[in-house]
Amino acid sequence: MTIEAVLFDYSGTLFRLEDDDSWVDQMVDADGRAFDVHEKTEILRRMTAPVEQLVQFGTDGQYAWDNRDLDPKLHRRAYTEVLRKSGVPTDDQAAILYQRLIDPLTWTPYPDVEEVLTLLAAQGIQVAVVSNIAFDIRPAFTTRNWDRYIDAFALSFEIGAVKPDPRIFAATLDKLGVEPEAALMVGDSAEADGGATALGCRFALVDPLPSQERPSGLLDALRGHGLSR
Structure with a gap:
């Protein structure tokens, strides 16, 4: 089935808290x-x-x-x-x-975040951020004008469920109107983010390296599932 939506984790996937x-x-x-x-x-x-x-x-x-x-x-x-x-x-x-x-x-965004978001938008693929978190991360996107690429935020403290609980993934897919088989979850934890596979989603694992040591991890994850320019 064609991928219609990509769900991204936040910490260690799209952004990283780094020493400076x-x-x-x-x-x-x-x-x-x-x-x-x-x-x-x-x-x-x-x-x-x-x-x-x-x-x-x-x-x-x-x-x-x-x-x-x-x-x-x-x-x-x-x-x-x-x-x-x-x-x-x-x-x-x-x-x-x-x-x-x-x-x-x-928080520091990974170098390829903007390229990935624009790539998916150009293909008409919906994007969601699914995070185990207890504070609002939307400003990290709005200040960069990246919120225009995000179709849904599913934050655990708002949803009332924590990955790998299937309920947080199901709630996200419901917001997007997408079947699990048409969704790809990208994250840095096989245990937490990989929980999406219980619903039938595909999963791509990325390494939560320091941002400058992972210049194309998100792009590589998408390419591994046939999503590239």
Whole structure:
């Protein structure tokens, strides 16, 4: 069946939260020592891993973690605790870093995002963003005028379901009016994003590398399913 819609994950697929100079002064330990590059990389990994739980929680913290992508308050609770357990010494500092996490304008798009969106639009293929997330990522698209290419946003905290739960994919396909067999899901997690295959969607896996190390990952994913110029 011809592909009529492509569903994209957000974090690690279309955009990536990356280290830059704005993190340098904020990321220091209890003694005021700046975190080194490896420590910063690990903290960013813990904040953006799509499925893995990389720290241990108590009962309340575990509940917040398990439900983080369904409720903004639980999301804040869970990730603030992740930061504290990762060596960020104060609640104030953790709050500053958390605000950076939930600001979509601080996320870096992969180099081929615009080309992919225009390619799909030229072919009349609908596009949706399907994300396990508890904050609104639409500004990342509207500020670049990319929202004109997005036919639907399916965000877990708005839908009430988290990938790989089939309900989030079904809700997205309903919005688009597309059958599962005519949809391709592109994401960086075989476990979460690959859940779309339970409905009959096709799936393409991309590597959540730093953006400059993955210049054509999205284009390559589309080509693997016959979608190219």
